[in-house]
Amino acid sequence: MFESLSDRLGKIFDGLRGRGALSAADVDAAMREIRRALIEADVSLEVVRAFVEQVKERAVGTEVTRSVTPGQQVVKIVHDELVAVLGEAAVSIDLNAPAPVTLLMVGLQGSGKTTTTAKIAKRLKDRQKKKVLLASLDTRRPAAMEQLRVLGEQVGVDTLPIVAAETPVEIARRAEREGRLGGYDVLILDTAGRTHIDEELMAETVAIKQIARPHEVLLVVDALTGQDAINVARSFDGRLDITGIVMTRVDGDGRGGAALSMRAATGKPIKLIGVGEKMDALEDFHPGRIADRILGMGDIVSLVEKAAEHVTAEDAAKMAKKLKKGAFDLEDLRAQLIQMKKMGGMGGLMGLLPGAGQLKKAMAGANVDEKVFDRQIAIINSMTKAERANPDLLNASRRKRIAAGAGVDVSEINKLTKQHRQMADMMKKVSKGGMGSLAGMFGGKMGGMLGGMPDLSRMDPKQLEAMARQAGINPDQLKGLPSADLPPALPNKLPADVGSLLKSSGPALPGLGGSPRFPGLPGLGKKK
Secondary structure, eight states: HHHHHHHHHHHHHHHTOOOOSOHHHHHHHHHHHHHHHHTTTTOOOHHHHHHHHHHHHHHHHHHHHTTSSSSHHHHHHHHHHHHHHHHSSSSOOOSSSSSEEEEOOOOOOSSSSHHHHHHHHHHHHHHHHOOEEEEEOOOOSOOOOHHHHHHHHHHTOHHHHHHOTTOOOHHHHHHHHHHHHOOOOOEEEEEEOOTTTOOHHHHHHHHHHHHHHHHEEEEEEEEGGGGGGGHHHHHHHHHHHHOOOEEEESSSOOOOOHHHHHHHOOOEEEEEEOOSSSSSSSSOOOOHHHHHTTOOOOOHHHHHHHHHHHHHHHHHHHHHHHHHOOOOOOHHOOOOOOHHHHHHHHHHHHSSTOHHHHHHHHHHHOOOOHHHHHHHHHHHHHHHHHHHHHHGOOHHHHHHHHHHHTTTTTHHHHHHHHHHHHHHHHHHHHHHHGGGGGGGGGGGGHHHHHHHOOOOGOOOOGHHHHHHTTTTTOGGTTTSOOOOTTTTOOOOOOOSHHHHHHHTTTTTOOTTTTTTOOOTTTTTTOOO
């Protein structure tokens, strides 16, 4: 969703990074481009003004303009301010209340409330082992109650039995009673969709809130809403005092302005984001990680979390043991392809890797078909166990049989076996010689990068200092770090954002002082 904004900001920062020092005119030109990029991304005008004012105030100063790497510091300032707009920290759904904890779902028509209600129910059931009851209060949209009942069956969650001719207020009373008597931990009420100018429906929702006394009032907003998002959020917040926001269709091609606008306008946190149509496509909203993605820094923490969800410790240990021996058969390749699909495919993984934006664009331009993974899995499924364990058995007649079973051409069997052979060779080299032996496995720039990588553990401190100076790093900042000949101690927990990573890596950078503030916007500090 943030790709267009990320591309524009990336071009602006590339121009800044190439300069040895920044003048006030350089900063002004960059701020104009940032303002234009934010407006094109559908960010509310008042949020854009406050954002640019704050960034400019911090960026224009003698510490920055005389710095060795002023462009990088401006990127850091913009990152900090993006985090301030989106919210300083992740905020999850609060269930700290007497059971059943009631969640009231509100929002515009077509924003995805009913589907999001089922997603949240599945998340609470699977991750927190909660007993959840769903109830639809939408008596206006045809088959709305039936839709929630079907979704409840799909995710394995109970739904309130449908009684004809009941009003939404009566359904809310019955749901509260059923939730209490049935021993449910969480009750989720799905209200009818409405426009923010529909006074009758807004009054009905206020009456439902008074009866249900919800612990959380969650506003569901479509990420494609655009400039009107700020009006929607303020309208619902003014009448219902919402406690959080859930954004849907974040995986779409919207320009991302709704996320930046609503949090700044209401001061209420974005708690969850919908990243797909599947029932498990719901993620926590981490401001620092989203800011990293917008600025092209990737999101390694989310990547690690996705891997942890789909790869068990036992499977990882088995794979590590096989790789140590240099063994990699077609069954292993099949397992890797299935895991990659579960984690979002090549496109999803590229979006989380630092600096992989250009590679992702190149893939999109080359029309890479991610359904090739499905075909490759089907090919391997059509093989016998012996053929998967020993691909050398695949003669011409066997390949014809496998192609017929998988519904593909023999040429695709040949491509898969060639791909597997290259990966198996790479695994053998890794098991024997480590990273240095990978240089010959990659062509072009990647091979040059890997081939030229020195072994840091065998370098003396003077060589490390020289390398640091070449990379534009002050060697004094490296003092106090673990010695090169000793393995560095790993932190107990990865930092959640780049800001905390920079804080933990040494002394503070000059010119980055001052707490973020946004004049005139609730939840982001007061105007001085």
